Amino acid sequence: MADVLVCKDGEIAEGGVRVIQAGEVEIGVIRHDGKYYAYRNHCPHQGGPVCEGIRMPGVLDIIGEGGIFLQQDFDQKDIHIVCPWHSYEFHLEDGVNVCDKRIRLQKFKVVEKDGAVYINV
Amino acid sequence: MDTLNYRDLSVEEFDTKTLLAHAAQQAKQRRYEDFLIVDVDAHHYESDSFAEIVEYIEDPVMRQQAKYQGFGGTGIASGPGSYQNLNGRLTRYPKVRGEKTPPTPHRDITLTKRWMDSLGIDVGCMFPTPMLQLGTCPRIEVEVALARAYNRWLCENVLAHEPRIRSTLYLPFRDPEACYQMVQDFGDRKGVIGFTVVSPGKKGVHDNAFMKTWAAIEERNLALVFHGAYTWGGDQHAELCNRFIAVHALGFTWFNILHMTNWLCNGMPERFPKLRTCWIESGLAWIPFLMQRLDNEWMMRSSEVPLLKRKPSDYMREMYYSTQPMEMVDNKEALELTFKMINAETQLCYSSDYPHWDMDLPSTIYDLPFLTEAAKRNILGGNAKRLFNLEPVVSEAKVKQLAERNAARPA
Numbered sequence: 001m002a003d004v005l006v007c008k009d010g011e012i013a014e015g016g017v018r019v020i021q022a023g024e025v026e027i028g029v030i031r032h033d034g035k036y037y038a039y040r041n042h043c044p045h046q047g048g049p050v051c052e053g054i055r056m057p058g059v060l061d062i063i064g065e066g067g068i069f070l071q072q073d074f075d076q077k078d079i080h081i082v083c084p085w086h087s088y089e090f091h092l093e094d095g096v097n098v099c100d101k102r103i104r105l106q107k108f109k110v111v112e113k114d115g116a117v118y119i120n121v
Numbered sequence: 122m123d124t125l126n127y128r129d130l131s132v133e134e135f136d137t138k139t140l141l142a143h144a145a146q147q148a149k150q151r152r153y154e155d156f157l158i159v160d161v162d163a164h165h166y167e168s169d170s171f172a173e174i175v176e177y178i179e180d181p182v183m184r185q186q187a188k189y190q191g192f193g194g195t196g197i198a199s200g201p202g203s204y205q206n207l208n209g210r211l212t213r214y215p216k217v218r219g220e221k222t223p224p225t226p227h228r229d230i231t232l233t234k235r236w237m238d239s240l241g242i243d244v245g246c247m248f249p250t251p252m253l254q255l256g257t258c259p260r261i262e263v264e265v266a267l268a269r270a271y272n273r274w275l276c277e278n279v280l281a282h283e284p285r286i287r288s289t290l291y292l293p294f295r296d297p298e299a300c301y302q303m304v305q306d307f308g309d310r311k312g313v314i315g316f317t318v319v320s321p322g323k324k325g326v327h328d329n330a331f332m333k334t335w336a337a338i339e340e341r342n343l344a345l346v347f348h349g350a351y352t353w354g355g356d357q358h359a360e361l362c363n364r365f366i367a368v369h370a371l372g373f374t375w376f377n378i379l380h381m382t383n384w385l386c387n388g389m390p391e392r393f394p395k396l397r398t399c400w401i402e403s404g405l406a407w408i409p410f411l412m413q414r415l416d417n418e419w420m421m422r423s424s425e426v427p428l429l430k431r432k433p434s435d436y437m438r439e440m441y442y443s444t445q446p447m448e449m450v451d452n453k454e455a456l457e458l459t460f461k462m463i464n465a466e467t468q469l470c471y472s473s474d475y476p477h478w479d480m481d482l483p484s485t486i487y488d489l490p491f492l493t494e495a496a497k498r499n500i501l502g503g504n505a506k507r508l509f510n511l512e513p514v515v516s517e518a519k520v521k522q523l524a525e526r527n528a529a530r531p532a
């Protein structure tokens with residue numbers, strides 16, 4: 001396990017992604033709401049570059065009393081990583097697929113120290 | 122000589138008051154100022170303010186969809202809408218527009234070869250995208266004219282120049298005579314390997330008016346392809362769906378189920394025994410369903426289908442199918458059984474559907490644990506070669522790779 005330098009803090013713009021090559025492995029480092037997340041840039045579906053798409057909040061159906069559909073809404077507390085190949089979605093927080101908990105992205109620990117961002121590979 | 126007062130219309134900017142100057146004169150002459158005039162029906166083009174209006178949509182998810190799809194044309198309020206790229210979740214659709222290509226060959230050739238090379242594909246059968254919906258245009262003559270224009274353009278600008286790209290040309294299905302003419306006019310063009318019925322057409326494949334078209338395709342030893350598609354607006358059943366997933370999941374299979382059923386119940390495989398058909402982009406799960414359903418009914422009602430000499434499923438096992446979008450979620454056993462039921466080893470042809478949202482890579486076939494290496498290769502290429510009578514062309518990228526591999530091999 002080694003800490004690999006990703007960038008100086010602030011080099012990745014808010015909402016941006018940096019894809020780094022750590023040996024054989026491509027890792028996407030995502031900055032969202034000031035926090036960093038690192039996942040292997042490999043989608044468990046068909047192998048797409050999962051970190052290179054967009055991030056989007058999850059969608060909710062809002063159901064009122066008696067089962068009445070009211071509207072849809074975005075769940076701003078649950079941001080999804082959307083794979084650009086077929087739109088499989090994964091929770092940004094833990095990389096778990098939103099449809100099937102057994103499917104998950106490989107997550108790497110992010111360490112922020114001395115004004116720089118590292119990932120533990 | 123005095124110059125007359127003039128207005129040069131080539132430089133004058135449009136102004137409503139100028140356009141209506143004569144109306145203003147009339148108003149003045151008639152002294153409209155003497156009484157009240159009320160107009161109870163007048164309009165504005167609110168679509169010009171659509172960007173402002175969408176901000177007032179209360180449902181935030183729908184607001185985002187409306188912003189993304191826009192209004193008019195294929196916007197959110199149109200029949201089909203623009204849901205294919207999942208409201209911006211798939212980035213390749215808008216981004217590819219900015220992708221740089223050299224001036225020659227045609228941009229379509231360059232872009233197609235780029236993704237084909239990346240996926241490892243040697244020969245690809247090219248279909249249009251929005252024009253697959255031509256059958257929903259209310260003016261049949263527009264469908265015919267655009268279909269002919271597209272086919273001619275494709276033959277001259279793409280197929281004539283790139284042997285790795287072939288096509289089964291679009292038939293304007295609502296005009297049987299125009300379909301026949303299409304086969305006559307384009308059936309012998311370079312790169313044409315068959316003809317396509319886009320399945321939501323509003324005619325039966327068994328209509329007598331089509332018989333000479335099927336015969337002409339058979340005579341030329343070309344393939345007849347039924348390409349699944351959806352239609353939303355204008356289709357009584359689809360209009361009962363409120364989400365695109367429902368329209369798409371049902372539409373792409375339903376219309377091929379419909380045509381296949383009519384094809385069999387009218388004994389078409391017996392009437393055109395040498396005509397090879399391929400059923401495209403409906404996935405695979407529908408085939409076992411329909412085989413079982415039709416066989417069961419046929420055993421009791423064969424009197425209605427006297428042309429069929431064998432069970433409907435026997436004929437279906439001799440037809441060809443494309444793989445995508447292959448149902449692959451937690452269904453390994455069902456998939457294996459499906460492959461067995463449809464004689465996949467000899468009848469199934471790999472398809473990517475790239476760049477669409479539900480595209481499949483060759484690895485979806487190559488990585489299947491229950492297939493032999495020979496079966497994989499058949500499905501990935503050999504079966505299509507037989508179906509389309511293809512002269513195979515190997516991609517330049519693969520030729521180079523093979524040469525490098527051979528050079529690296531110890532002598």
Ligand code: FES
Nearest residue numbers: 043045046048083
């Ligand atoms: S490869 Fe990621 S969604 Fe298919």
